[in-house]
Amino acid sequence: xxxxxxxxxxxxxxxxxxxxxxxxxxxxxxxxxxxxxxxxxxxxxxxxxxxxxxxxxxxxxxxxxxxxxxxxxxxxxxxxxxxxxxxxxxxxxxx
Numbered sequence: 001x002x003x004x005x006x007x008x009x010x011x012x013x014x015x016x017x018x019x020x021x022x023x024x025x026x027x028x029x030x031x032x033x034x035x036x037x038x039x040x041x042x043x044x045x046x047x048x049x050x051x052x053x054x055x056x057x058x059x060x061x062x063x064x065x066x067x068x069x070x071x072x073x074x075x076x077x078x079x080x081x082x083x084x085x086x087x088x089x090x091x092x093x094x095x
Contacts, residue, residue: 001041001042001045001069002042002069002072002073002076005034005038005041005042005073005076006076006080008034008038009030009031009034009038009076009080009081010080010084012030012033012034013026013027013030013081013084015030016029016030022090023085023088023090024085024090024091027081027084027085027090028081030081031077031081035077038073038076038077039073039077042069042070042072042073045065045069046066046069046070049062049063049065049066050062050066053066
């Protein structure tokens with residue numbers, strides 16, 4: 001799920017750049033536009049793990065998956081755009 005979200009975010013940036021938007025602005029716009037769908041899919045998966053987390057056998061695995069999804073979602077929304085901007089050397093992002 002996180003890989004899919006990352007690919008979708010990068011693809012959205014590339015589509016915005018292809019439409020003529022500046023790369024630094026495309027990074028910000030794509031991240032803002034894809035924020036809600038990414039957070040909602042991760043939140044749905046985390047909430048789906050809550051009943052499983054009460055199990056003695058599957059509980060630790062469910063908690064690990066929940067924590068991993070939360071951290072990976074934050075990295076997708078914060079680190080991925082920053083890494084993309086650094087990779088393409090976009091310079092300062094407009095405020």
